[in-house]
Amino acid sequence: MTIQTMDPDWLVFDPQPSRPAFRLPPGAVDAHCHVFGPAAEFPFAPERKYTPCDAGKDDLFRLRDFLGFERNVIVQATCHGRDNRALVDACRAAGDKARGIATVGPDVSRDELAELDAAGIRGVRFNFVRRLVDATPKSVFLGIAEKIREFDWHVVVYFEAADLAELRPFLRGLPTIVVVDHMGRPDVAKGVDHSDFQAFLDLMGETPTIWSKVTCPERLSVQGPPYDDVVPFCAAITERFPDRVLWGTDWPHPNMTTHMPDDGALVDFIPRFATTPDLQRKLLVDNPMRLYWAR
Ligand code: 0GY
Numbered sequence: 001m002t003i004q005t006m007d008p009d010w011l012v013f014d015p016q017p018s019r020p021a022f023r024l025p026p027g028a029v030d031a032h033c034h035v036f037g038p039a040a041e042f043p044f045a046p047e048r049k050y051t052p053c054d055a056g057k058d059d060l061f062r063l064r065d066f067l068g069f070e071r072n073v074i075v076q077a078t079c080h081g082r083d084n085r086a087l088v089d090a091c092r093a094a095g096d097k098a099r100g101i102a103t104v105g106p107d108v109s110r111d112e113l114a115e116l117d118a119a120g121i122r123g124v125r126f127n128f129v130r131r132l133v134d135a136t137p138k139s140v141f142l143g144i145a146e147k148i149r150e151f152d153w154h155v156v157v158y159f160e161a162a163d164l165a166e167l168r169p170f171l172r173g174l175p176t177i178v179v180v181d182h183m184g185r186p187d188v189a190k191g192v193d194h195s196d197f198q199a200f201l202d203l204m205g206e207t208p209t210i211w212s213k214v215t216c217p218e219r220l221s222v223q224g225p226p227y228d229d230v231v232p233f234c235a236a237i238t239e240r241f242p243d244r245v246l247w248g249t250d251w252p253h254p255n256m257t258t259h260m261p262d263d264g265a266l267v268d269f270i271p272r273f274a275t276t277p278d279l280q281r282k283l284l285v286d287n288p289m290r291l292y293w294a295r
Contacts, residue, residue, distance in 0.1 A: 004039040013252035018264035024068040029288035032248025034077040045081025055252035057090035076103040078132045091120040099292040128159040182216040192232045211244040218261035234273035
């Protein structure tokens with residue numbers, strides 16, 4: 001077996017986050033996190049664009065319990081390509097406490113989808129971020145979206161703000177619910193009133209099937225912790241579309257270059273934009289439960 005060593009400049013997750021001051025509502029879901037390997041058991045994919053540290057299910061479940069979450073939605077990370085074994089293993093081990101988002105190819109069979117569904121997978125991720133994946137034609141993604149419909153799954157999309165205009169018709173045409181990662185990665189230096197972010201709000205306004213993760217202040221912030229510059233973006237989406245937002249830690253925080261966030265501080269970021277118990281319950285409990293635990 002080839003030993004897969006993490007990239008020399010890789011930033012490892014914080015093994016001792018602070019305990020958040022914000023008390024999560026009962027039943028809260030961390031709806032965006034990943035598992036990496038461990039590589040000795042679940043090797044990373046040959047086509048990956050980065051080699052991370054190991055960050056397996058046991059570390060994830062420990063963080064879940066420490067922060068006060070009840071459940072996780074684990075999203076297939078690009079370093080595992082279309083090999084969903086680490087994801088499926090984590091979902092099975094968590095029992096009803098986890099659901100998953102997989103990555104599949106156009107040749108995926110109905111039996112394979114059914115097996116993933118039985119393990120707790122409830123959707124697929126389409127990635128358009130060029131530093132993470134080689135491009136996939138939209139026709140291929142549309143074919144996959146048609147295949148997953150019968151399982152009542154949804155699509156998670158990851159793209160950069162600059163690509164929104166080009167992707168807009170595709171996103172509107174998808175036949176399932178579409179969850180956009182990290183608010184479509186706005187350039188927060190431009191401010192919430194900039195036409196780029198307003199275009200994203202307009203898209204959500206016009207398309208009731210489009211949801212957003214109001215996540216990753218640590219990734220989007222120009223100022224750095226405590227991420228004041230990201231608060232208005234999360235607040236704008238959460239206040240206008242309170243029934244279509246999700247939140248997650250993004251642990252173990254792949255490809256961070258500036259700093260490694262304290263997961264406890266990330267939890268404390270939530271009430272700064274979801275300012276009422278009602279908004280917090282929708283964001284952290286009602287919405288993810290409706291989307292991922294309806295069955
Ligand atoms: C995230 C963000 C990133 C990476 C991935 O699957 C991945 O490799 O999602 C990123 O590098 O921006 O959501 O974890």
